[in-house]
Amino acid sequence: MPRPSQLSEKRRLLVPAVAKAFADLGYRRTTTAELASRCRVQENILYRLWRDKKAMFIAAIDYIYESSAQTWAELLKGKPSEAAAEILLAYEATHFAENGYARIIFAGLSETDDPEIRKALAQMYQRYQAFVLEQLQKHRGSRNGKLKGDIGLAAWGFVGLGTVAAIVRELKLLSDKERGRLMTQVGRLLLEGA
Amino acid sequence: MPRPSQLSEKRRLLVPAVAKAFADLGYRRTTTAELASRCRVQENILYRLWRDKKAMFIAAIDYIYESSAQTWAELLKGKPSEAAAEILLAYEATHFAENGYARIIFAGLSETDDPEIRKALAQMYQRYQAFVLEQLQKHRGSRNGKLKGDIGLAAWGFVGLGTVAAIVRELKLLSDKERGRLMTQVGRLLLEGA
DNA sequence: CAATACTGTAAGCAATCACTAACAATATAG
DNA sequence: CTATATTGTTAGTGATTGCTTACAGTATTG
Structure with missing residues (x-):
């Protein structure tokens, strides 16, 4: 038997650097050579981990939400769930988008006629919206305010x-x-509804 | 004396096709050859009108707001100014971003470390915000609702x-x-304020 | 007319870049 | 130990593409 593959492990290891590169440089200026250099491997290695450059980009997109989710989980650890919305809002008011990952999203949004990229982005946005919706429901559930309109749309507003x-x-x-x-x-405004 | 230059006239003539190309294909897939083909001229001609591909892209960015502004002016012609906000909101609820120009913006937003692109985008966003703010002021000016908070921020919300x-x-x-x-x-929600 | 700059057409080049081929080295399971 | 597949390294290539050069044609002003 040969040695076991560590491909998926290596992917997990390199994704943050890949995402950072796309965030710093956008899609077209992020050359595969640059990616390899930042990951401290040869280009070849990257092509053993991902089919092509696009796959590396999609991996970066997928990583964005995971990264946010991890931060949030850390932040809310041990806090009462009704307070989550306020805590998150206060945190994101100063820290939102500070990692620069938003530029990966913008790069992706200009390539939305590619089905795979569109799918990855759609999944990411749906996750964000679902998370916000969850927080909104917990928040509004606690108080019985005069909440008008669809709460899901408010989540999209966020x-x-x-x-x-x-x-x-x-x-x-x-x-x-x-x-x-x-x-x-x-x-x-969105939190309370009109 | 030679014949007078018609460069700026020709630029105005071609910009819509240029913008459409960038909107359809994004930045990197919009080759200069493709641009020339859509404009029904040789590549060379484009380089007489603009310094480089980036300048063509920036021209497209500038065109986006002008295009919107023209549509809105048409729409509001003869209407009372207090009604403008509602009319625009109702119109954009179905027609917003239908021209696909948003993709030009996304493409630009992934290249924001280029000063010229950033400047063009910043100008465009500021114009949009200023326009919305104007409509908001006219709208809220008419009624004397309990408007809390900065109206400029509400405009950014829009x-x-x-x-x-x-x-x-x-x-x-x-x-x-x-x-x-x-x-x-x-x-x-944004129109009325909390 | 004539001078001058503008307009159109064609061909091509230099550089970038995504991606691959080939080979050596290494680690693991039986 | 040995077979086998993984990992590391080097070099290179085919294709794309932004941009240029060169030249011929044309319209406008004095």
Whole structure:
């Protein structure tokens, strides 16, 4: 018997560096040579782990949500679930999109006629929306406010708020402080519903 | 004296086709050969009109807002200014991002470390926000509701709403009907303020 | 007319880059 | 030990593509 494959393990190990590269450089300026260099391996190795450059990109997309989810789980550990929404909102008001991964998403969104990329992005967005929705339900469940309208749409509103916050950060359209106020203020609006 | 230059005129003439190409294909898959073909000219001609491919892309970015502004002006012609916000919201609930130009923006957002691209995008976003803000002020000015918080941030909220609507459309995450409800429902929330 | 710059057409080049082939070295299971 | 598949290293290539050069034709002004 030969030695057992460690491919999937190696993939997990390298994905963060791959994601960072795409986040720093976008898709087209992230050459496979650059990826190899950042991963401290030869290009060849990458092609044993992933079919082609696109597959590396998709792995980066998948990693984004996992990375967020891990941060959130850490943050909410031991906290009461009704407080989760407020805690997350306060945290993201200052830290949202600080890792730069949003640029991976933008790069992907300009390639949405590729079915695999679209699928990966769709899955990622649906996960985000589902997570937000869960927090919203727990939050609103506690109080019995006059909640009007579909709560699922409010969750999508949050996704939009996050997106514009990332854009505003990327383009330096608002100061950190103003961007924080944007998140908390519009966030609170969505949290409570009209 | 030689014949007068018609360069700027020709630029105006070709920009819509250029923008359509970038919208259809993204940045990297839009080759200069493809651009030339769609414009029904030789590549060479394009390089007389713009310094390089990036300049063509930036021209496309600039065109996006102009295109929207023209549509809106048409739509609001002869309408009372207090009604503008509602009219626009109702219109965009079904027509937002239908031209596909959003993909130009996403392509640009993944290249934001280029100063010229960032500048073009920042200008475009600021124009959109300023326009929305203007409509919001006219809308809220008419009624004297309990408007809490910074109205400028609400305008950024609208920009976020538009962005998520474009994403949701691109990725087919919601049906047309649901997306319309997203726009109107969250839009109304932002319109009135908490 | 004539000078001058603009417009159109064709061909091609230099550089980048995704991807591969070939081979040596190594670790594991029987 | 040995067979087998994995891992590491080097080099290279075919294709794409942004951009340029060169030249012929044309319209406009003095």
